[in-house]
Amino acid sequence: MxxxxxxxxxxxxxxxxxxxxxxxxxxxxxxxxxxxxxxxxxxxxxxxxxxxxxxxxGFKENSNQQVVITTKNNKGWIRVSPLEKQPDPPHLTQVKYEIKNRWSDINLLDLLKETDFHTGFTKHFKTTAEREILDRKTIQRRLLLSLYGLGTNTGLKAVSAGSNTDSYRELRYIRNKFIHKDHLRKANAEVTNNIIYNRMKEVWGEATTACASDSKHFGSWDQNLLSEWHPRYKRHEVMIYWHTDRKSACIYSQLKSCLSSEVAAMMEGVLRHCTDMEVDRNYVDTHGQSVVAFAFCHLLGFKLMPRFKNIGSQxxxxxxxxxxxxxxxxxxxxxxxxxxxxxxxxxxxxxxxxxxxxxxxxxxxxxxxxxxxxxxxxxxxxxx
Incomplete structure (x- = not known):
């Protein structure tokens, strides 16, 4: 129908x-x-x-017996032994201490401003009106304040209270006319591409082509039209599905309903991300895979790498x-x-x-x- x-x-x-x-x-x-x-x-x-x-x-030459095939309830069973905890790198404590001494307090607004100076991501925010009357410098400053207020959940009114030049009404205008989903996607792609491009190879290694994806729930008011009752967490919320590379740079994020398929969200992110990264494999949890997902990931040219919670009965x-x-x-x-x-x-x-x-x-x-x-x-x- x-x-x-x-x-x-x-x-x-x-x-x-x-x-x-x-x-x-x-x-x-x-x-x-x-x-x-x-x-x-x-x-x-x-x-x-x-x-x-x-x-x-591999099973014929399996000497450490970490993965063995046995029987359970007269059926075949794959038994996977947990790996032992690896020791911490010897200098990890010193590195953490040095980072804490050098950057004990970071102003997120300054970080956002410096990011824009290096990448120019605010150029992707265009007005939905017929023309722009404000000069670009004023738009840039108000965009950074608005994005900071929205991203940290501080709110535009609280941010405007700390600014002597931009009022709440002016920031709300920027929010309504300039900040939209397509603009945010382009800005996120700009920042992510710069992160991938500027990574020091001697520190981070070569650029990877693998990403991991999973959803995170955010509580919201039940009167919000986007909120849904989640049967697992027993409350009203929305779900954000993230795709990140191995170095924790987000390449795609999307809003999904609580009961929608994670398989669809996984494929949407791999196929529609706007960054320069070429994904050849995607790691997901048990909910992000299915037989149909394996089939279409194979056809679309990337590998699906799930975590099988029920690996024993596969x-x-x-x-x-x-x-x-x-x-x-x-x-x-x-x-x-x-x-x-x-x-x-x-x-x-x-x-x-x-x-x-x-x-x-x-x-x-x-x-x-x-x-x-x-x-x-x-x-x-x-x-x-």
Whole structure:
């Protein structure tokens, strides 16, 4: 069911690229997949065999017994022993002490001002009115004060009370006319790109292409139209989903509802972040992965690296029928063979959805929801 003329609840077929048949080869080339389903399947089978062989060899040579395959309740069980705590670096205490002595107190407003002087991120904030009457220096000063008041939750009224030049009314005007989501995304990307570019390689190492993502809940009033009741935390709140690189620089953030899929938020951030970072893998918690997520991350060219809370009960699919004795050290956790005919029949439709995710013809949440609803009765787990 859908609503004619709606956006979020529109016909799911409108989420797909409308020019797919005319530009079919171009879309397949963009995803780096062959036009023939058999070629795609044969490559997946080869990759699975190589990985299973490597894993089987690893268990054969497993001497420290940190990861073992055993049985529990007459079923295969993967047991992972926790790693021992690593010792702290010998000079860590001295480094912390030196940092505390040098920068014991940091004025966040001065930090924000210096960041703008080095990056010029305020240039991305443009007025939504027809013209700008104020000079750019005045706009810059009021933008910094407004961003400081909003970012620290101090509030514009409290910030204006400490300023002799800018009133609350003037800061509120800047907030309404200049500060919007698209402007903030461009400014955040500007700052993040400068952080990545200016890192000292001898201190931070080479730039990484991996990021981690997770959500954080923020309490809010129940009268707020964006607030939702969270069944886990038992209160009204909103959720912010963050994507950060390995050095803790945020490359994307987004507001998500408490009950929406973290899989969609994960894919949205990797595909839509505006920084120069090229993400080739994304680390998530248990809620940020699913079988469908693994499939589309593979098609879109990056690896999904989840934390499995239920790692013990995980199963591995056999690539083909008749491979009962191929991997002797994995027999307890091997499951049924994959039914490749399902993927062969739905191959072009899968590419359509992957293309829709790549081009952003609709939000990742609406596309994935359509996929779950359309194929929930089909066993697409073989796509792993």
């Amino acid at each position: 859908w609503i004619e003329g709606a956006d979020r609840y529109r016909n799911p077929d409108e989420d797909l690229p409308q020019d797919f048949e005319e530009r079919k080869e171009e879309h397949f080339q963009a995803l780096k997949v062959p036009l023939e389903a058999d070629l795609f399947i044969s490559e997946i089978i080869r990759l699975m065999k190589d990985r299973l062989t490597l894993l089987n060899q 199963k591995l699919y056999r690539p083909e029928v008749g491979m009962n004795e191929e991997y002797p050290h994995l027999q307890e956790v091997l499951s049924r063979p994959i039914n490749w005919d399902l993927i062969r029949q739905q191959y072009e439709q899968i590419i359509k959805y992957a293309t829709a995710l790549r081009l952003g013809t609709a939000s990742a949440e609406s596309i994935l929801k359509s996929i779950y609803q359309r194929y929930e009765t089909s066993n697409l787990s073989g796509f792993m």
